[in-house]
Amino acid sequence: MEPEHYFPSPSLCLTRWWSRETVAVVTGGNKGIGFALVKRLAELGVSVVLTARDKQRGEAAVENLRKQGLGDYVHLLLLDVSDPLSVSTFASSFRAKFGATLDILVNNAGVSYNELDENSVEHAESVIKTNFYGSKSLIEALLPLFRFSSSSITRVLNVSSRLGSLNKVRNAEIRAMLEREDLMEEHIDGVVRAFLGDVRNGTWKSHGWPSYWTEYAVSKLALNAYSRMLAKRYSYEGSGLSVNCFCPGFTQTAMTKGKGTHTADDAAALAATLALLPPHLLPTGKFFSLGKKATFLNATSKL
Numbered sequence: 001m002e003p004e005h006y007f008p009s010p011s012l013c014l015t016r017w018w019s020r021e022t023v024a025v026v027t028g029g030n031k032g033i034g035f036a037l038v039k040r041l042a043e044l045g046v047s048v049v050l051t052a053r054d055k056q057r058g059e060a061a062v063e064n065l066r067k068q069g070l071g072d073y074v075h076l077l078l079l080d081v082s083d084p085l086s087v088s089t090f091a092s093s094f095r096a097k098f099g100a101t102l103d104i105l106v107n108n109a110g111v112s113y114n115e116l117d118e119n120s121v122e123h124a125e126s127v128i129k130t131n132f133y134g135s136k137s138l139i140e141a142l143l144p145l146f147r148f149s150s151s152s153i154t155r156v157l158n159v160s161s162r163l164g165s166l167n168k169v170r171n172a173e174i175r176a177m178l179e180r181e182d183l184m185e186e187h188i189d190g191v192v193r194a195f196l197g198d199v200r201n202g203t204w205k206s207h208g209w210p211s212y213w214t215e216y217a218v219s220k221l222a223l224n225a226y227s228r229m230l231a232k233r234y235s236y237e238g239s240g241l242s243v244n245c246f247c248p249g250f251t252q253t254a255m256t257k258g259k260g261t262h263t264a265d266d267a268a269a270l271a272a273t274l275a276l277l278p279p280h281l282l283p284t285g286k287f288f289s290l291g292k293k294a295t296f297l298n299a300t301s302k303l
Contacts, residue, residue: 015278017152017276017278017279018044018045018046018103018276019045020045020046020047020073021047021101022046022047022103022104023046023047023048023049023098023101023102023103023104023147024041024046024047024048024049024102024103024104024105024106024275025048025049025051025094025102025104025105025106025142026038026041026048026049026050026051026106026108027051027079027081027106027107027108027109027135027138028051028052028108028109028110029048029049029050029051029052029058029061029108030050030052030054030057030058030060030061031057031061031253031254032251032253032254032255032264033108033159033248033251033253033264033267033268033271034050034106034108034109035050035061035264036263036264036265036267036268036269037106037108037268037271037272038050038061038065038074039065039068039070039268040265040268040269040271040272041073041104041272041275041276042065042070042073042074043070044272044276045073046073046104046276047073047075048073048074048075049075049076049077049094049098050062050065050074050075050076050077051076051077051078051079051090051109052076052078052079053078053079053080053086055078058076058078059076061076062074062075062076075097077090077093077094077097078090079109079138081107081109081130081134081135081137081138082126082129082130082133082134084137087134087137087138087141088141090138090141091141091142091145094142094145095145098145099145100144100145100146100147101145101147102142102145102146102147102154103146103147103152103154103155104154104155104157104275104276105138105139105142105146105155105156105157106157106158106159106271106275107134107135107138107139107156107157107158107159107223108159109130109134109135110130110131110159110219110255111123111126111127111130111131112127112213112215112216112255113126113127113215114213114215114216115257116256116257116259119211119212119213119214120215121199121204121214121215123215124195124196124199124214124215124218125196125199127215127216127219128192128195128196128215128218128219128222130219131216131219131220131223132192132219132220132222132223132226135158135223135226136223136226139156139230146241148240148241149240152240152279153240153241153242153279153282154240154241154242155241155242155244155275155277155282156227156230156241156242156243156244157244157245157246157271157274157275158223158224158227158243158244158245158246159245159246159247159248159271160220160223160224160227160245160246160247160287161216161217161220161247162247162249162289163210163212163213163216163217163220164210164217164218164219164220164221164222164223164224165221165224165287166178166179166221166224168210168211168212168217168221169208169209169210169221170208170209170211171207171208171209172208174191174194174208174209177190177191178191178221178225183225183228183229183232184229185226185229187225188222188225188226188229191221191222191225192218192222195209195218199215223245224245224287227243227244227245227285228285230243231243231244231284231285232285235284241284242282242283242284243284243285244274244283244284244285244286244287244288245286245287245288246270246271246274246287246288246289246290247287247288247289247290248267248270248271248290249261249262249267249289249290250262251263251264251266251267251290252264262290266290267290270288270290274288
């Protein structure tokens with residue numbers, strides 16, 4: 001799907017509607033884009049929960065931000081999105097510390113085990129468990145904790161990838177399934193099960209799945225579809241919830257071994273702008289992607 005020009009001017013995007021009482025959660029926040037996003041949101045005066053799987057790395061990231069004068073805005077909670085017990089514990093810990101006050105959830109945590117020029121599906125189950133089911137289970141666990149109010153809109157921003165775009169899928173039956181107007185969770189789960197079955201049977205190459213970073217692409221394909229379904233289900237016009245996806249593009253992170261066309265700070269700056277769009281400019285069900293010059297965003301008409 002070709003992107004269309006959507007994004008409003010930076011001056012309008014950062015019309016301040018938030019305060020220090022605004023609470024955001026950023027998963028995978030101890031490094032890369034996640035860390036840069038936590039820093040940017042804190043700089044803008046948002047209270048941010050930095051999540052990390054490893055306590056020591058999480059504490060080191062928070063200490064780094066404290067040294068930059070941002071300690072009052074950053075809080076650490078441990079979270080492994082691939083572990084259902086960890087997700088449940090995180091939700092309980094958030095409720096105990098903040099109550100039902102969550103305004104922004106950024107699902108940034110993700111994994112890939114391939115080098116840039118490799119395409120193994122050896123870790124397909126792990127990648128999908130983390131990148132798709134992890135994000136999905138966290139959203140479901142935190143839904144009761146979103147701060148729905150008449151003065152604002154609760155936001156979910158899923159960090160995704162153009163690799164998971166429908167036009168990367170050569171299997172017409174799979175595309176048709178995910179393009180259904182009545183898309184349901186069982187349809188998405190069925191697609192994921194079909195892919196994992198093809199991996200186990202050794203038929204994934206011939207069944208029309210995305211041809212580059214296949215296991216990662218399918219995990220993001222499922223996440224994009226789930227985001228579209230969720231956006232439709234919880235249209236913010238009725239419930240005050242906006243769900244969008246953001247592709248940071250080829251960013252210099254550990255996942256790309258430091259290669260890329262722009263830095264994590266570049267990607268985080270635009271992700272923060274998306275997360276903080278004023279209510280009257282905030283869409284739902286959109287897929288945003290970083291422009292080639294890392295200074296603008298495009299949005300497809302739908303996920």
